[in-house]
Amino acid sequence: MAKIAIGAGHGMHTSGKRSPEGEREWSFNNKVVSAAINYLNGYANATVIRMDDPTGETDVSLTTRTNAANNANADILISYHHNANTGQWGAWTGTETYYYPGSSTGLALARAIHPSIVGAMGLRDRGIKSANFHMVRESRMPAILIEGGFMDSTIDIVKMRNNSVMDQTGKALANAIAAHLGLQSGGGRNTYTVKAGDTLWGIAQAHNMTVSELKRLNNLSDDTIYPGQVLIVSGTSTNFSKKSTGYVEVLASSLWVYDAPDWDAKYEVVNQGEVFTVKKELEVKGSKMYQLKSGLYITGNSSYIRYFTK
Numbered sequence: 001m002a003k004i005a006i007g008a009g010h011g012m013h014t015s016g017k018r019s020p021e022g023e024r025e026w027s028f029n030n031k032v033v034s035a036a037i038n039y040l041n042g043y044a045n046a047t048v049i050r051m052d053d054p055t056g057e058t059d060v061s062l063t064t065r066t067n068a069a070n071n072a073n074a075d076i077l078i079s080y081h082h083n084a085n086t087g088q089w090g091a092w093t094g095t096e097t098y099y100y101p102g103s104s105t106g107l108a109l110a111r112a113i114h115p116s117i118v119g120a121m122g123l124r125d126r127g128i129k130s131a132n133f134h135m136v137r138e139s140r141m142p143a144i145l146i147e148g149g150f151m152d153s154t155i156d157i158v159k160m161r162n163n164s165v166m167d168q169t170g171k172a173l174a175n176a177i178a179a180h181l182g183l184q185s186g187g188g189r190n191t192y193t194v195k196a197g198d199t200l201w202g203i204a205q206a207h208n209m210t211v212s213e214l215k216r217l218n219n220l221s222d223d224t225i226y227p228g229q230v231l232i233v234s235g236t237s238t239n240f241s242k243k244s245t246g247y248v249e250v251l252a253s254s255l256w257v258y259d260a261p262d263w264d265a266k267y268e269v270v271n272q273g274e275v276f277t278v279k280k281e282l283e284v285k286g287s288k289m290y291q292l293k294s295g296l297y298i299t300g301n302s303s304y305i306r307y308f309t310k
């Protein structure tokens with residue numbers, strides 16, 4: 001199992017970070033990252049940890065991003081951006097990739113990825129550079145930050161506004177990652193069908209995951225599995241949160257609440273018909289969770305709860 005931490009820089013509403021015509025940097029970054037994830041899902045044994053908010057609503061902090069990658073023990077980290085020079089239209093141009101100064105594994109990753117991005121964008125090769133950026137400094141795995149092109153370049157913006165170029169750049173990124181990590185094609189979302197005698201621990205070991213990762217990816221609330229059950233053993237998990245101002249009503253006859261944003265952190269059981277005020281919506285390893293006003297957490301799965309606003 002290869003774990004790839006990837007994120008589109010910033011959020012939709014981050015101040016600055018716009019082209020001279022007001023287009024958001026995140027939306028360009030997101031096009032490449034979303035395409036890359038789609039293409040990575042075509043490889044076997046790849047798990048993607050998406051570090052930014054896939055809706056763009058929240059600008060997830062840099063620390064939250066590197067914590068997500070570090071906690072997941074990701075094998076590599078890719079932070080995807082588009083550059084700006086003056087904020088006014090100009091003729092500067094090109095693609096560049098950054099790694100942390102002195103990091104030989106970061107440099108190796110940059111060398112493995114950068115030429116593919118240059119090729120797909122079809123812009124000037126500004127080279128591989130080192131810089132003391134948070135994303136490459138605070139990550140414990142080989143990490144790079146890519147600047148695909150300049151948002152304020154009359155040359156580069158033509159490429160960035162072309163969805164086909166953005167998609168092909170995502171594909172080039174995915175294929176370069178796959179070649180670097182030795183991923184095999186023909187995966188799709190990998191699943192495993194439980195056989196008699198299997199244990200969560202054994203299945204996790206066989207797929208190079210921890211039991212808690214396997215449980216989170218499958219939204220399992222306890223260790224019970226049964227023959228014939230289909231478990232997801234690779235895929236995309238995200239780690240972000242956004243403010244919410246609604247309520248949840250418990251539909252299940254009884255339901256766990258948690259004292260941490262962690263499916264293993266069971267705290268107490270609540271009962272059908274109870275209503276709680278929601279403070280935040282989170283996605284924890286691919287499954288929706290709400291933080292309640294009380295500070296406790298509850299599932300966002302609509303099979304068990306009803307979310308409503310007044």
Ligand SMILES: [Zn+2]
Nearest residue numbers: 009025081082
């Ligand atoms: Zn940026």
